Amino acid sequence: MRITLETIRQILKESLGFESFSAGFIKTVEENDQVPTAGISPEGKLIYNSAFVEKYIKNKEDMFTLIFHELLHPMFNHFIFKSGEIENLAADAVINAVISTLFSVESRSGNLFTQFYQPKGVEGLLRPESCLSRSRFEKTYQRLYKNNYNSSENITTGELITTLKVLLDTTEVTNVVLLGSHNSTSETSASWSTETLEKLATDLKKATKEKVSKLAGYNTNLTDLFMEALQTHISIKRQILQKMATNRKIDRFKELFQRKRITTSPIPIYPSKRDLVLLSAGFYPGFFHNRIISPTTKNRGLVIYLDVSGSVNDYLPKIISVLRNLKNEITSIFLFSNKVVEVPFKTLLTGKIKTTGGTDFDCIAESIIEQQFDKAIIITDGYATMKTENKKNLHKHKLLSLTILFDKAQKCAAFESFGDIVQLDDITH
Secondary structure (H helix, E strand, C coil): CCCCHHHHHHHHHHHHCCCCCHHHCCCEEEECCCCCCEEECCCCEEEECHHHHHHHCCCHHHHHHHHHHHHHHHHHHHHHCCCCHHHHHHHHHHHHHHHHHHCHHHHCCCHHHHHHCCCCCHHHHHCCCCCCCCCCCHHHHHHHHCCCCCHHHCCCHHHHHHHHHHHCCHHHHHCCCCCCCCCCCCHHHCCCCHHHHHHHHHHHHHHHHHHHHHCCCCCHHHHHHHHHHHHCCCCECHHHHHHCCECCCCCCEEEEEEEEEEEEECCCCCECHHHHHHHHCCCCCCCEEEEEEEEEEEEEECCEEEECCHHHHHHHHHHHHHHHHHCCCCCEEEEECCCEEEEEHHHHHCCCCCCCCCCCCHHHHHHHHHHCCCEEEEEECCCCCCCHHHHHHHHHCCCEEEEEECCCCCCCCCCCCCCCEEEHHHHEC
């Protein structure tokens, strides 16, 4: 089947939605026999090996599988960046299982994978309907392709990579051909922009949720593995953050606003009230005072207090991944347990976090009053208290807060009178 830009876009529109970013992301298509199979560059350039396409891409389901595989691959850069062949194989194993299982209709149950890979040995991890029972890969394969209702047996992508490192010798992976380009020097392996990854991840998260809602008895661990990768590229909704921007802390967070100015012109484009009065009185001004409204931006800041007490350690990787998309806009963040420490935002992203163990909201109240912040975002599990005196002081200060909860918490009594209390998943894309 011949690969054309029109065919690719039509297939993606039918699968992911006609208005989706992903459907229009690919802009050019080029035959390039230097790549073993295919690849997509961060600029939306698809390159493919003509011999591979002629042999394996027989219908639109196969083409969907190939293109969709390439769109999913950059979602896993968080796990495979500067890593080896086993990490790449683990990422492809998850991607292929997602396509074969959750997008079974569009991919004809992963037909391309069953044609390209052998059902036994290492290759069996990369396709559905493999013969891996009683092999060392059996349990790992079941976590990808079998319905598993025992949450204690679920694994994360990091654990999957660790498991394969135990089960495999690097030499066993060397001769396995993975779809797409996994060569770090190729143009399709160049860095993808944060904005592009976020838009793709938002599309894919929406499409996956729609698929899951229609499936009965689907593999929950597989969905969790995929969502885990997508979440590393999804940020808090921009309109939510705009409402919490403040002049009391200057970062590089851009706030859009309209600037009004007056210009003179012999033509009445947007005449002022004075000009309209003169016209109604029969006088024609030589020059009209036109009111021009133009969009502009200015830098403002976000005051974010992040709970780093011992009880939230299991959730910090997810929270940090959501905040990662603000790395170019936020200069510092406030970490708290039972005291507040302001740290550079880049330090947070490295995972270098210290905590005193316990938690209280009094340290936040005292910090807000001391630095005269009028707005604040608090990210916490909600399990802490605040002294009545500190709460009264915050009311006098007229604090506006946004409390973001995780770990399925529903309430945060200390801050409920200062602003909205929401779940982390509810305000991300």
